[in-house]
Amino acid sequence: MIPQYPPGHDLLQGKIVVVTAAAGTGIGSAVARRCLEEGASVVVSDWHERRLAEKAAELAELGKVHAIPCDVTKEDQVQALLDGTIEHFGRLDVLVNNAGLGGTKSVIDMTDEEWSRVLDITLNGTFRCTRAALRRFVAQGGGGAIVNNASVIGWRAQAGQAHYAAAKAGVMALTRCAALDAAEHGVRINAVAPSLAMHPFLAKVTSDELLEDLTKREAFGRAAEPWEVANVMVFLASDYASYLTGEVVSVSSQHP
16 A cells, blocks of 8 residues: 655755756656755756756746756766756756666676766766865855765675676765765765656666566565655755664665
């Protein structure tokens, strides 16, 4: 049974939040929505400009939303995203690194290009955005929070997922190490590790057999709703997680 969608409780009241890869139907758009419902002003970002504009218009009914296109593999666009946020809202309080790319391919058949593209978006993109946000947090005088989207596949093995698993394991390691670098500036960096968060695009690109297998691994016997993952990300972004940093929280019954 899916629980009832919870109301907001102003956990992010007055915060300025940036969410990457927020134009789709999955975790990115869900966390943008939850941040708005919790009182934040939100900058939504994505590489697909038409979908981004549509999503921003949809979310604007909930609060203050600003859209800035960004391809996280392009350093100049990452800089423009963070600079544009501060120019529009005056400061930056939270970054949610949601951008990532998956795919299924055996290592035997995987090309350098396929490997590199997944790593560049999922891991290097998270690094670029984290670095840019940290520099701005420090310039503001310290404080702030970063929440990264990892995956349980960074802990466990799955055929055809070497590139994605390596990238997500890297996001976990980046989270832990960057958290120590950022602690002296009062910045917290944490990550969530979902397993199966069901949305239309995932259902379209994933076989029924794999979805059934992944569902059976979960204690509740169902996939998570994207908003259930978003709720944990909101908590990590909020002041309720003030003494939590360098952690990877499993939003799944799968963990080491």
